[in-house]
Amino acid sequence: MNKLGDLPKVDKFVTTSLFKGLNQHLLIKITREHIDRLRKDILENKVQNIDENALAMGVKKAYDALFQPSLKPLINATGVILHTNMGRSLISKTLLERASVAICNYSNLEYNLEKGKRGERYEHVSGHLKSLLHVEDVLVVNNNASAVFLILNTFAKNKEVIVSRGELVEIGGSFRIPEVMKQSGAKLCEVGATNKTKLADYQDAIGEKTAMLMKVHQSNFSIEGFSEDVAFSSLKTLAQANNLIDYFDVGSGYLGKLPYNLGAKEPSLEEILSCHTSLISFSGDKLFGSVQAGIIAGKKELIAKLKKNQLLRMLRVDKITLSILEESIKAYLAEEYEQIPTLWMLQQSVESLEKRALHVKSQIGESYCEIIQSDTYMGGGTLPNRKFPTIALHVKGKATVLERKFRANFVIGRIENDKFLLDFRSILPALEAKLITITQKIIEEKQ
Ligand SMILES: *Cc1c(COP(=O)(O)O)cnc(C)c1O
Numbered sequence: 001m002n003k004l005g006d007l008p009k010v011d012k013f014v015t016t017s018l019f020k021g022l023n024q025h026l027l028i029k030i031t032r033e034h035i036d037r038l039r040k041d042i043l044e045n046k047v048q049n050i051d052e053n054a055l056a057m058g059v060k061k062a063y064d065a066l067f068q069p070s071l072k073p074l075i076n077a078t079g080v081i082l083h084t085n086m087g088r089s090l091i092s093k094t095l096l097e098r099a100s101v102a103i104c105n106y107s108n109l110e111y112n113l114e115k116g117k118r119g120e121r122y123e124h125v126s127g128h129l130k131s132l133l134h135v136e137d138v139l140v141v142n143n144n145a146s147a148v149f150l151i152l153n154t155f156a157k158n159k160e161v162i163v164s165r166g167e168l169v170e171i172g173g174s175f176r177i178p179e180v181m182k183q184s185g186a187k188l189c190e191v192g193a194t195n196k197t198k199l200a201d202y203q204d205a206i207g208e209k210t211a212m213l214m215k216v217h218q219s220n221f222s223i224e225g226f227s228e229d230v231a232f233s234s235l236k237t238l239a240q241a242n243n244l245i246d247y248f249d250v251g252s253g254y255l256g257k258l259p260y261n262l263g264a265k266e267p268s269l270e271e272i273l274s275c276h277t278s279l280i281s282f283s284g285d286k287l288f289g290s291v292q293a294g295i296i297a298g299k300k301e302l303i304a305k306l307k308k309n310q311l312l313r314m315l316r317v318d319k320i321t322l323s324i325l326e327e328s329i330k331a332y333l334a335e336e337y338e339q340i341p342t343l344w345m346l347q348q349s350v351e352s353l354e355k356r357a358l359h360v361k362s363q364i365g366e367s368y369c370e371i372i373q374s375d376t377y378m379g380g381g382t383l384p385n386r387k388f389p390t391i392a393l394h395v396k397g398k399a400t401v402l403e404r405k406f407r408a409n410f411v412i413g414r415i416e417n418d419k420f421l422l423d424f425r426s427i428l429p430a431l432e433a434k435l436i437t438i439t440q441k442i443i444e445e446k447q
Helices: 024-042 052-066 093-103 123-133 143-155 176-184 199-205 232-241 269-273 300-308 311-315 319-333 339-349 350-366 398-408 431-446
Strands: 137-141 160-162 187-191 210-216 247-249 279-283 296-299 368-378 388-395 414-416 417-423
Touching: 024 052, 024 143, 093 319, 123 137, 123 269, 123 296, 123 319, 137 143, 137 311, 137 319, 143 160, 143 176, 143 210, 143 279, 143 296, 143 300, 160 176, 160 279, 187 199, 199 232, 210 232, 232 247, 232 279, 247 269, 247 398, 269 279, 296 300, 300 311, 300 414, 311 368, 350 368, 350 388, 350 431, 368 417, 388 431, 398 414, 398 431
Parallel strands: 160 187, 160 210, 210 247, 247 279
Antiparallel strands: 137 296, 279 296, 368 388, 388 417, 414 417
């Protein structure tokens, strides 16, 4: 007959030894849900017998699942170093440990130790950043999108900003320059054509309401062929001759030199900032290789105005961002480039990647895989269409099946010409042993 009377009582059920030491509140909640479901199943004749053991195991499983991390570490074997979906730049453990001292203790985040009074949070990175970028002043906000918004809102609200039609980009995550401009209160004045914009186009558009000449990095696409754009240096000269602000949303700023001739059409931050730039902004976690942040650099008086905008309070960075960013900047100053994983991976020679791939291949077995020379991209909306060499291990077998199996083991690879590849450009050496174990397991499963 009806088994409802046999359903366990929650209070007693949760005292089972299997549940020892667990959070009672959570446990009772999960148990109730399971018993309710069981009751429903009994009423619908889907269940004939109540198995208390199975019920307990089900509850324990649901409880444990709550404590599984949602953010799981992955092995990025796609070859794309700045993978937008996998967290862009990595932070080195060493830098994180250095930064943890300030994060895990009280600090002088907003306390001036000399005066014994309230200080300013933005000062902590500004000294180091100024030395690194050779600029008058800097400001750090939550990300580059907020830097763009803050700059437009501060200097161009109810005024006009002149931008080339070839630079009205969508960055991804629905960040579109025209929409951002509208929300910030600035009026967009588009000039030129999609493929060609000349300095005269900007010049002709300058009027009474113009506040700023803005250049936006195209980031995730490039225009080839019959095309022309205006170098920021020319825009700068024109802006300053007309008492306007010149602003370059650089997106993915980098310092120094990029390998594989990647910097050929891509000026470095040093080059962009040479000679009296009003303002630039760039992401902290793209080619710069640090935490998510929007770094604004330029003239002192302009940065001072940005600091007075109430919006800054909404866009401000916390001590975790500031401490890690400070450590990254110090690593740059000390030329400890191995502490900037994004740069380190990019700088690896094809020979050293091949050596690592050969080692992995020897562990897996010659008959199951082969080494392939290929090309990869930087990713993260940087260096569009600019490929550079890499080395991958082709794991033999049906590519789509392998892709799924590796993904189930938290290894994300790449399929190229129907081959499943593990690209060494983005695989951290410390994860190679784990990768070998996973690959061996997947190959054995196949047998
Ligand atoms: C990436 C990018 C942004 C957005 O930067 P986030 O740090 O992702 O907010 C804005 N502008 C350009 C040109 C970019 O490349």
